[in-house]
Amino acid sequence: MLEIRNLTKSYGDVMALDRFSLDLKKGEVLGLLGPNGAGKTTLISILAGTLADFTGTVTFEGRNLFADRGLKNRLGIVPQEMAFYDELSAMDNLLFWGGLYDVPRADLKRRAAELLEVVELAGRAKEPVKNFSGGMKRRLNTAIGLLHKPDLLLLDEPTVGIDVQAKVSILDIIRGVGAAGTAVIFTTHQLAEVETTCSRIAIMDHGRILAQGTLDELIRIVGERDIVEITGEFAAASFSEALRDIAGADVELLSVADNLASLAVSDTGRIPRVMDRLFQLKLAVTDLKIKTPGLETVFLKLTGRSLRD
């Protein structure tokens, strides 16, 4: 349905997207994971048509997404900002934003009422949005992107800064939209969100996709090894030096920074040897955690940093 080929965009010397390519099928929900500055929002902005001066191609069902104005009616956007009018009611906002698409007025009213039920705002449909909580506003922001029943939905961090209940509600909506046949791309910092919501996950950094696949496929990248996270008082260089002799197929240094290091270990029986080595070199260890492999491990291995970085 959507084909992105060699999309490249830079801001001066900074490469935001570097020959980025991606395919998306109908009904597929793609979670786009990446640290800040990975290029997620740039990608969404280009696909939404609000960012220019890039190279590469994007086709939607074989048609140039940017040249064919009619395709705008098939694209839904949920931006990171709460982009609606606070002084208007939820219903008025839905009717206005929906009205900008080619939806017949009668259908629009019915659809707006339906969506207000879905996002659990039907009881406050006529209230000015400025009275809403952050979670309610996020739900309305999401609903606006769905009014015209888009075939491709782009969500830019739709769950930022809201409570758990609102987050669960929005993720339910995304799953429902995907199940109904809409292709979805949503960006997030939250690993748990993509684990539970997405049919496919893409991890990107420095403007490129580092890996993509289902959760199981991604976990296989790091194998069945456990992750050992060591916290202490040491310099990154000293820690790397200490591990040089014992690192091998069963102990792999995934990432190291001052006072924090992550290792992939295929046999936990090797951990005492690692600790002995650190003590010998007088590197103080204050905490040690053993984690089973998950998306966070994959992310750490691929980007060399945790997602919150």
Place this chain on the structure above:
Amino acid sequence: MRRFLLVLANDIRRHLKTPWVILIFILIPLLMTGLIGVIFAPRTDSGQLPPIPVLLVDNDKGMAAKLLVSAFDADQLKKMFLVTVTDEVDGGARMEKGKASAMVVIPKGFTLDLLDAKPVTLRVVKNPAEQFLPDVVEEFMATMGVMLSGAVQAFTEEVKGLRGMLDSPVSAIPWDKLGPQLGKAQKKVVAAAKYLDPLVIRLKEEETKAAGAKTQSSMREIFSIILPGMAIMFLLFIVQTLMRDLLSEREDGKLRRMLTTPLRPIELIGARLAGGWIMGLAVLLVMVAVGALAFRVTWGPFGYFLLLAAVAAFWTAAFFALFHALVRNRNQAGALGAPIILAFSLFGGSMMNPEVMPKAFRTVGIVTPNRWFIDGAALVREGRFPLAALIVLLLSGLVLLALAVPALRRRASV
């Protein structure tokens, strides 16, 4: 077109949902007009001008000086001037304190110089803090000067005889010649008396039938002069506030979201311009209506005024469209917008009558919408068609629009 109308209707609905901003901008100029009108209205409760305080310094003490001083005592002038005779030192001190509108100084030797037909100078010291009243005193003194000069010329022969006697000791006065001199003078006075008493030209004060109509008429006149200036100034403020959406929507992501829809940038810009124009015109008309009802301001033929208001609102919308295309953000717009509007208002005559402004101010004022609107409104009030104002505002508005649209498109489009 459908989306253009949708955005336009949405803008108007939004602004009407929060009417306080607009109401405040309507109320402030009306309140200011009322206050200024009341403060500067030159009327007392009795419908008369308040007497003008004048200080009179008589350094001469001669006959002509006494004549001049006594002139202020005439019945009609008593109503007009409140005269205090003093010396120059005390008078100067009172003037410094702003206690009088003007001080008239009669120089020493005034009478003798007058009788000798030498040029004499009366000094009028004016209070710079007052605009009109010192000029009234000056004009009055100029008139008195003309009258005295005329009298001296009319009695030249008699004055010459009298002047010679004044310099002679009493024993040397030729009393036998004095009789004929006085006789001639008496004949002239008697001949003139039929014109002087009663005066050929007299002033008669009349009241209109409606009680207090004179005061109301005067107040109405003042409001009619002040309100158009205030209205155009606050029209500028209102339209700037309304059109600030062009920036705020860019900053809060709404513009980006709109551009992901099938809405074209030109439809959005057109709707914003039309919104500013329609709202501005509506606000202006509300001010006009309230002005007519509350202050009984007469605006002239409504069709003419509507045309002028529509063109002024169009100019304002086009100007602020360009302004918001050029500034970077809302803070910059706020920081620059108010000084520009105040400068327009100062030079354009919203804050003071252009006739009393320095020439340089008046020249600068020509490039402001305030000046053209105020001039146009004055013509309409007289029942005349404000052709020049309409042409200037319309053409310059179109130029602003032609500059604004591509600039806004560049900022709005990707």
